[in-house]
Every structure is written in structure tokens, then in C-alpha cells.
Amino acid sequence: MDKEYKVDPRLLTWIKNNMQGCPQTPGDLLRIKRLDRWKVNRSQSTDGYRTPAWLREEKGDFSLIGEMKNLEYLKLTKTEIGDWSFLTQCKKLRMLELSESDFTDCRLLAELPALEKVYLPPRRKLKHTEVLDSLPLQKETPALVEEQPFYKDVDYEDMEELDGEDITIDYRYEGYDGVRCVLVEFCGAPPAGWKDFSYGEYQEDNWKNLTQEQRETLAARLADAIRREKVESLSLSFEPWGEEMFLGGEFAPGWAALWYDDMENGVSYMSHNTDYDTVEELCPIEIGGQSPVAKKWALEDLDLAARIVEYFLLHGQLMPGSRWLREGGDE
Numbered sequence: 001m002d003k004e005y006k007v008d009p010r011l012l013t014w015i016k017n018n019m020q021g022c023p024q025t026p027g028d029l030l031r032i033k034r035l036d037r038w039k040v041n042r043s044q045s046t047d048g049y050r051t052p053a054w055l056r057e058e059k060g061d062f063s064l065i066g067e068m069k070n071l072e073y074l075k076l077t078k079t080e081i082g083d084w085s086f087l088t089q090c091k092k093l094r095m096l097e098l099s100e101s102d103f104t105d106c107r108l109l110a111e112l113p114a115l116e117k118v119y120l121p122p123r124r125k126l127k128h129t130e131v132l133d134s135l136p137l138q139k140e141t142p143a144l145v146e147e148q149p150f151y152k153d154v155d156y157e158d159m160e161e162l163d164g165e166d167i168t169i170d171y172r173y174e175g176y177d178g179v180r181c182v183l184v185e186f187c188g189a190p191p192a193g194w195k196d197f198s199y200g201e202y203q204e205d206n207w208k209n210l211t212q213e214q215r216e217t218l219a220a221r222l223a224d225a226i227r228r229e230k231v232e233s234l235s236l237s238f239e240p241w242g243e244e245m246f247l248g249g250e251f252a253p254g255w256a257a258l259w260y261d262d263m264e265n266g267v268s269y270m271s272h273n274t275d276y277d278t279v280e281e282l283c284p285i286e287i288g289g290q291s292p293v294a295k296k297w298a299l300e301d302l303d304l305a306a307r308i309v310e311y312f313l314l315h316g317q318l319m320p321g322s323r324w325l326r327e328g329g330d331e
Helices: 009-019 026-031 063-067 085-089 106-111 129-134 212-227 302-315
Strands: 005-007 034-036 055-057 073-075 095-097 117-120 144-146 160-163 181-186 231-237 246-252 255-262 267-271 282-287 291-294 323-328
Touching (some): 005 009, 009 034, 009 055, 009 063, 063 085, 106 129, 212 231, 212 302, 231 302, 246 302, 255 282
Parallel strands (some): 005 055, 034 073, 095 117
Antiparallel strands (some): 160 323, 181 231, 231 246, 246 255, 267 323, 282 291
């Protein structure tokens, strides 16, 4: 009977995509010279995809990569693996791409004698970086490429830290000083009570036209949806069509990024997560699917995010006790 090997389901998928099939014997692992987690297999064939009995799925186990003794190229960018010790068994590795991963221990690289080029996370996230200066890299061209942060602390040193109660929003559109238009994208079906509310794009004055009782009910239900991670994004605007002068929000599992844009005065306020003192660590949120958000600008406390949104809907101000970073305008 063949020896049993454990394999993370994600790794099994990557192997199948790169091989256009699944290794049927342990010896087939020696045929793998290139493993790219982003490889797309467009083959319509289903031949050779049966997972053999000697491969047992085990979440979090990537040790099977260490059995790929002839592996020369490994790309595991944007990947969290935890235990990277399997690398030391891949002695023929020439190219290693690990940017935006949770790789940290540079000592493992010293055991890869054929390594020519390596892409790494930022140095501040690495351990035992002294090893990098003595790597036996083969190429004359830049062989060590360290990931550069998307945002740099030096560019955001002047942002002012404020409490919500120290920020006064003084804006009226046609004499009305409250939220007028609410745009929300939910994950799945909207919560109860939203079915008959025109919350989609370009619904003029949809919030202003509600009674106070309706606002309180819907504000509470939106806050509950945020706590339950059922909201993708929102915009709470002082203008009838949801343009300019608004509190915006985008969400990802366990994270909420909130910001208030005062376009009239060229000022913006971003939610401040005081657990982070750098903008160089990013959370899973990308504004509009493009601009990443620093952990310093996003909240991990979804209850707090929900209360900020509910308070803004009912009072048109940033909630006292909430923390914000100010950018732009007159200091």
C-alpha cells in the first residue's frame, strides 16, 4: 500500500491546475517542476483528475510541496500557509515568489543552493534578515526583490488624530442638515423593512422622505446587518442624489472602513484603528475593488462600525468616542 500523504485542498487544486490532472502515484510528484497558485487550467478534459487514495485532504497541510524534489519555480503570492518548513526539501528551487504571503523565516532560504531569484514580503515582516546578505544567489541582476508597501508612513505623518465629538459637520443642502440619500449594497437579501425602501442608486431624497420612526427602524436594521457582515458598501449623503458630502463605508469579513468626505472644504476623515501605528499593513478591503485600505484606517470592531453608521444616519454627525484621522483642509 502506498504511503498516505496529507494535502491542503487549496494545494490539491493548484497541483491539478498546473499538471492538468492529479498525480496518481507518489512518483508523479517528481514530474512537477513548476507550481503557480494562480495557474488557470482551461482544459475541458476530466481525465486524470481522480484524487487517489494515498492523498488525504487535510486543511492547512502544505508539506506535500516538500515531496516535489524537482520543483524549480514556486509562486505562492498572497497566500497564508503558516508552516513553510517544506521549502528546505526543494533543493532545486531556482525561482521563489512569496510576496504578500505570511512567509517570515529567512533561514529557510539559506538551505536552497540553486536559488537564483526570490520575491519576499517587506523586510519589516521578516525574521532573521541577516541571512539575506549571504544568500548564494546565482544571478548578477537584482536577485532579491523585497515587496514595497503600497502606502508609506512618511507620506502620512501629518494626519491629525481626532475624536468624533471634536469634528463638527456643518452642512445644509436647501436648508436641510440631515442625511438625505442612502445607498447600500447588501450581501444577499436586504434586511427586513428594506424591501419597500428605495435604497438603490440615484434614489433622490430616499432617506429624507421617511418619517422619523422609519429612519430609526431602518438605521437599527442596517446596523444589525453590519454586525452580521451582511453589508458590502454604503454611502450616507447630505445631498439628494447621494453625491459628495457623505459618509462612505466598505466592508470585508471582520473589517469595516469608514470615511467622511467633505468635498466642499477639501477635507476627509478616515476611521482610525488605534491598534496600528503604521499605514504599511493592509486589511482585506479594497475601495472600489482597486485602492487597498491600511489596517490603521479600518475597524475590526464591527459593533463600533455599526454604531457609527447608526449615529450618523440619525444625527448627521460623527459619533462621539469614535476615532478619526483627518487629511486635507486647513489645519
